[in-house]
Each structure stands twice: as structure tokens, then as C-alpha cells.
Amino acid sequence: MEHIIVIGGGIGGAIAHDLALRGFKVTLLEKGELLSGSTGRHHGLLHSGARYALHDVETARECMVENRILRRIAPEGLEQNDGLFIAVDEEDMTYHFPFLEQCRAAGIPAEEMILSTARRLEPNLSPHVKAAIKVPDAAMDAWRLAMHFFATAKFNGADIRPYSEVTGMLKQGATVSGVQVLDHRNRREYTLGGDIIINAAGPWAGIVAEQVGIHIPIKPAPGVMVGIDARLANMVINRLHPAGEGDIIIPQRNLSLLGTSVWLADNPEPLDVPPAHVRQMVTLCAQLVPKVRETPIHSAWTAARPLVVDDPLEEPTKITRGFECIDHESRDGVAGFISVFGGKATTMRAMAEEIVDLVCTKTGRSIPCRTKETSLMHWRRFYKN
Ligand SMILES: Cc1cc2nc3c(=O)[nH]c(=O)nc-3n(C[C@H](O)[C@H](O)[C@H](O)COP(=O)(O)OP(=O)(O)OC[C@H]3O[C@@H](n4cnc5c(N)ncnc54)[C@H](O)[C@@H]3O)c2cc1C
Structure with missing residues (x-):
């Protein structure tokens, strides 16, 4: 051969x-x-694809298909804990129904959850939660x-x-x-x-x-992730809006990983961890789970995405995955x-x-x-x- x-x-x-x-x-x-x-140091989200449903249905569909396959062929690399997309302000609420529709279009089983149930399952959620939608995200052990x-x-x-x-x-x-x-x-x-x-x-x-x-x-697109010293949710918590920065909290063993930021770089290394990005991750994720703000930081690190970039002036969060x-x-x-x-x-x-x-x-x-x-x-x- x-x-x-x-x-x-x-x-x-x-x-x-x-x-x-x-x-x-x-x-x-x-x-x-x-x-x-x-690959050994990313955020650790086994995507259901819901994160991309609002602006990149093709990638969303691809993630859902692979999510099902990985659950079957490598169950020991995953926590099968699901994810919640939560709306915490009126602007998030404008995406509520489009999000459900786009998930359906991408073949992602997205289920509206009664707020009292969401709060019972995840008591640390923001008191401002206005809608909660369950999707088959999961936490994976990246390495x-x-x-x-x-x-x-x-x-x-x-x-x-x-x-x-x-x-x-x-x-x-x-x-x-x-x-x-x-x-x-x-x-x-x-x-x-x-x-x-x-x-x-x-x-x-x-x-x-x-x-x-x-x-x-191709362009390296680094992003910062922050580990904080408590598992503040059992499910993956996402903000219900088009994929942005500081809008995902992933439980990993006894930590919560906050992420991420994104920028375009000329080289994949060296990668620094800008302190302003660490502060931004804490501030934005605390809007989803307020206890994030008072939890000590355990670690912070950066990794680079290898993005397919045809137009380097495109907003990095919108570039296809x-x-x-x-x-x-x-x-x-x-x-x-x-x-x-x-x-x-x-x-x-x-x-x-x-x-x-x-x-x-x-x-x-x-x-x-x-x-x-x-x-x-x-x-x-x-x-x-
Ligand atoms: C901040 C951040 C968060 C992310 N979160 C998630 C997530 O939650 N879920 C998810 O599914 N994806 C996530 N990703 C995306 C995911 O990490 C990447 O898409 C994926 O890991 C890229 O894999 P790769 O093999 O292409 O690159 P890499 O994993 O970087 O592998 C490339 C390898 O090539 C090696 N190499 C380079 N040059 C040479 C050479 N000359 N000779 C030999 N070896 C060489 C490098 O050392 C490296 O190990 C995230 C990415 C980032 C940056």
C-alpha cells in the first residue's frame, strides 16, 4: 500500500x-x-452546532452529525451533560424564535425549558434569565x-x-x-x-x-480561555445570541472554563494571554452565572484556531468554522x-x-x-x- x-x-x-x-x-x-x-488545549465543548445555528447552518449541521458519532465511538472522552442557551436581556430575546427555527433547520434537537426547571437544574444561573433552551452540547476532555x-x-x-x-x-x-x-x-x-x-x-x-x-x-485566530476554581453548572451554559465572545461556560471536572475571545494573528506563536481578555471573559460570563465574578481564577491560556479566511477584514466571530x-x-x-x-x-x-x-x-x-x-x-x- x-x-x-x-x-x-x-x-x-x-x-x-x-x-x-x-x-x-x-x-x-x-x-x-x-x-x-x-487540539489538546481548546475549550472542550462537543458542539451540538447550536452555537452556529443563527449564522452558519452548514457548520451547525456538520457539528450535530459528528456529535452523535463521537458519543457513539468515544463515550469515555465525554461527559454527556447537555447544554443550555439562555437569554438574559431583551436583545437576546429577539433571537429566541429564530434560534429555535435555525436549530430545527440544522437537525439539532433544541427544547424550550420551563424557567423554573432550568433554575432548579442550574441554581447558579442569572436571576435575569428570560428563556432557556436545552441542546445536546457536551463537555469533552480535549486531550x-x-x-x-x-x-x-x-x-x-x-x-x-x-x-x-x-x-x-x-x-x-x-x-x-x-x-x-x-x-x-x-x-x-x-x-x-x-x-x-x-x-x-x-x-x-x-x-x-x-x-x-x-x-x-488560512489565518491563526487565537482566543483566551479562563479556568475558575469551581464547577458552577453541570450543563454547558451558552448565551442565546449569534456566536460572540465570553458567551460559553463549560464545566470540566471541578472547574468552570470561561471563553473565549478571538482575534486574527499573523503567526501561530508565540501566543500571549492579554490580561484585558481575562477580565473581559469574567465580566461577560458573569452575566450568565453571577458567581463567576467571585470565584478565584485557576488558570488562563490561549490557543489558536486555524480559520479558513478569504477576507481578513471580516469580523473574526463571523468567519466560518x-x-x-x-x-x-x-x-x-x-x-x-x-x-x-x-x-x-x-x-x-x-x-x-x-x-x-x-x-x-x-x-x-x-x-x-x-x-x-x-x-x-x-x-x-x-x-x-
Ligand atoms: C480558544 C479556542 C477554543 C476552542 N474551543 C473549541 C471547542 O470547545 N470545541 C471544538 O470542537 N473546537 C474548539 N476549538 C477549535 C479546535 O481547537 C481547532 O479547530 C482544532 O483543534 C484544530 O486542530 P488542528 O489539528 O488543525 O491544529 P492543531 O491542534 O494546532 O495541530 C497542528 C499540529 O501541527 C504541528 N505542526 C506545526 N508545524 C509542524 C511541522 N513543521 N512539523 C510537524 N508538526 C507541525 C503543531 O505542533 C500542532 O500540534 C477552539 C479553538 C480555540 C483557539
């Missing part, structure tokens, strides 16, 4: 899993520890859920190499035929030949594409090199399916995807020989 090289140990784990299941020889190269990019994919990929024969940075591409004419690798653990450089190279380097995908002289429409797969042979005349970027951690399996379908097309193989129905192994399995 053909040898496929995957660059990036984030959603790359789901790609390696899909490739291995379809019988390809796989090597995954990650410049740092696995999941040291955005563990993604590690389930790596564990299963490794079990099925994928060669997973952390601390292995791709520093250049090998080319034969207009074809990319392999990569140059810097092994940070053993301080050595080597080359590795491959039939197809998949660029899944997330916020770094633009930098990797530049190694073969290609431009792709959809994903793109690019065949650089048909688009740029460079064979042996394909890219996948954008999306959400929630949609990593779907991203993997689409890019591996492209691998099949390019290698002339017709092997159906089986990841929808294949249960993932527990993440601990990754560390067993």
Missing part, C-alpha cells in the same frame, strides 16, 4: 486512524508533544478524546512520531516526494519518502504550505501534497474522512471509510507497547 505522511499531531490523529483503517502505511510527524497545538484516535491509529499500525518537525519538502520536478525531518529527541535530521503528504498542521498549515511555495487561505480540503495538484500544479484545515475539534473525524477520501481518489483506490462505526480504543492504550 502507498505510504502517506501526515504533518501535525492534532486532528492528524483522526487522519492517521482513518488511513490505517483503510490499510495505508502511515507515518505521522508532530514537531512537539502530541496535541501540543490547539483525552483526541488521544483515543492516536491510540487506535497506533494499534492499527500507524507510526506516530512526536518531536519530529518537518523542516522542508523533497521534490522531484513538480511532485512532492517526501519530507525533511528534524528529530528533536535524538538531535538528528533525516529524510522520509512518501507517496502523498498531508498538511494537517492547523494554525501552522500556511507555513508548511509555503515550504512548497503555495499560499493557502467550516473546513477545507485542497488538492494542490489540481489547484497549484504541485502533485503529492494535499492540505486540510479549519473546522473544529468536534468535526475532526469528518475532516479526516474527507481528506482520506481524497487520498483514495488520488491513489486510485476505492476503500470505504469505516470510522463512523468503529469504536475508538481508550487513550491509555497509546502508551502500551
Whole structure:
């Protein structure tokens, strides 16, 4: 079978899993520890898609489909705790019925909840709550859920190499035929030949594409998340309005994670944590759950989204969270090199399916995807020989 090289140990784990299941020889190269990019340190929301229902029904529908699949194939990476969208002022109320309609259009089961029931289930909600709608959001353990994919990929024969940075591409004419690798653990450089190279380097995908002289429409879009020292709700609490900043509180074990902010950056690193963003997250989330304001801060960190950005002047909260797969042979005349970027951690399996379908097309193989129905192994399995 053909040898496929995957660059990036984030959603790359789901790609390696899909490739291995379809019988390809796989090597995954990650410049740092696995999941040291955005996939291991995001907010931890398994989206129902409701967050995007008002302005991006396609992404909303995609999230709901993947939400159902992940609940089935990786239940141990999730808390099946649902989410509430709450309106806390008159402006939020103007979205009440459009939100229900758009959720219906996206196939998201959204259920109006009687306010007294919402308050009984979540006593810390703002006293100003005017409407509460239940959706099948869930809290995911960002790192563990993604590690389930790596564990299963490794079990099925994928060669997973952390601390292995791709520093250049090998080319034969207009074809990319392999990569140059810097092994940070053993301080050595080597080359590795491959039939197809998949660029899944997330916020770094633009930098990797530049190694073969290609431009792709991606922008790193960092955002700040704040962990506070109490679990103030059992469900995921969202503000009922078009996706904005500081409008989600996610329970994670005994903490609550507040998030997020968003801005566009030229580079994926270094990422700082602007103190003004931390204050903003606390202020905005306290409008949903007032106790946020008096709860000590446990931690604050930043991660970068790899957004598909066609217009850098677009308001960052409105930029699509959809994903793109690019065949650089048909688009740029460079064979042996394909890219996948954008999306959400929630949609990593779907991203993997689409890019591996492209691998099949390019290698002339017709092997159906089986990841929808294949249960993932527990993440601990990754560390067993
Ligand atoms: C603030 C914030 C909150 C979010 N919250 C959620 C959420 O609640 N739910 C959700 O579903 N999604 C969420 N997301 C989105 C999600 O985190 C990302 O869409 C997803 O993790 C991107 O995965 P990726 O693999 O493309 O990128 P990454 O996870 O960053 O992976 C890319 C990897 O490539 C590696 N790499 C780069 N260059 C090289 C090289 N030259 N050689 C080898 N390796 C290389 C990097 O080290 C990195 O590990 C959030 C994102 C942000 C920023």
C-alpha cells in the first residue's frame, strides 16, 4: 500500500486512524508533544452546532452529525451533560424564535425549558434569565478524546512520531516526494519518502504550505480561555445570541472554563494571554452565572484556531468554522501534497474522512471509510507497547 505522511499531531490523529483503517502505511510527524497545538488545549465543548445555528447552518449541521458519532465511538472522552442557551436581556430575546427555527433547520434537537426547571437544574444561573433552551452540547476532555484516535491509529499500525518537525519538502520536478525531518529527541535530521503528504498542521498549515511555495487561505485566530476554581453548572451554559465572545461556560471536572475571545494573528506563536481578555471573559460570563465574578481564577491560556479566511477584514466571530480540503495538484500544479484545515475539534473525524477520501481518489483506490462505526480504543492504550 502507498505510504502517506501526515504533518501535525492534532486532528492528524483522526487522519492517521482513518488511513490505517483503510490499510495505508502511515507515518505521522508532530514537531512537539502530541496535541501540543490547539487540539489538546481548546475549550472542550462537543458542539451540538447550536452555537452556529443563527449564522452558519452548514457548520451547525456538520457539528450535530459528528456529535452523535463521537458519543457513539468515544463515550469515555465525554461527559454527556447537555447544554443550555439562555437569554438574559431583551436583545437576546429577539433571537429566541429564530434560534429555535435555525436549530430545527440544522437537525439539532433544541427544547424550550420551563424557567423554573432550568433554575432548579442550574441554581447558579442569572436571576435575569428570560428563556432557556436545552441542546445536546457536551463537555469533552480535549486531550483525552483526541488521544483515543492516536491510540487506535497506533494499534492499527500507524507510526506516530512526536518531536519530529518537518523542516522542508523533497521534490522531484513538480511532485512532492517526501519530507525533511528534524528529530528533536535524538538531535538528528533525516529524510522520509512518501507517496502523498498531508498538511494537517492547523494554525501552522500556511507555513508548511509555503515550504512548497503555495499560499493557502488560512489565518491563526487565537482566543483566551479562563479556568475558575469551581464547577458552577453541570450543563454547558451558552448565551442565546449569534456566536460572540465570553458567551460559553463549560464545566470540566471541578472547574468552570470561561471563553473565549478571538482575534486574527499573523503567526501561530508565540501566543500571549492579554490580561484585558481575562477580565473581559469574567465580566461577560458573569452575566450568565453571577458567581463567576467571585470565584478565584485557576488558570488562563490561549490557543489558536486555524480559520479558513478569504477576507481578513471580516469580523473574526463571523468567519466560518467550516473546513477545507485542497488538492494542490489540481489547484497549484504541485502533485503529492494535499492540505486540510479549519473546522473544529468536534468535526475532526469528518475532516479526516474527507481528506482520506481524497487520498483514495488520488491513489486510485476505492476503500470505504469505516470510522463512523468503529469504536475508538481508550487513550491509555497509546502508551502500551
Ligand atoms: C480558544 C479556542 C477554543 C476552542 N474551543 C473549541 C471547542 O470547545 N470545541 C471544538 O470542537 N473546537 C474548539 N476549538 C477549535 C479546535 O481547537 C481547532 O479547530 C482544532 O483543534 C484544530 O486542530 P488542528 O489539528 O488543525 O491544529 P492543531 O491542534 O494546532 O495541530 C497542528 C499540529 O501541527 C504541528 N505542526 C506545526 N508545524 C509542524 C511541522 N513543521 N512539523 C510537524 N508538526 C507541525 C503543531 O505542533 C500542532 O500540534 C477552539 C479553538 C480555540 C483557539
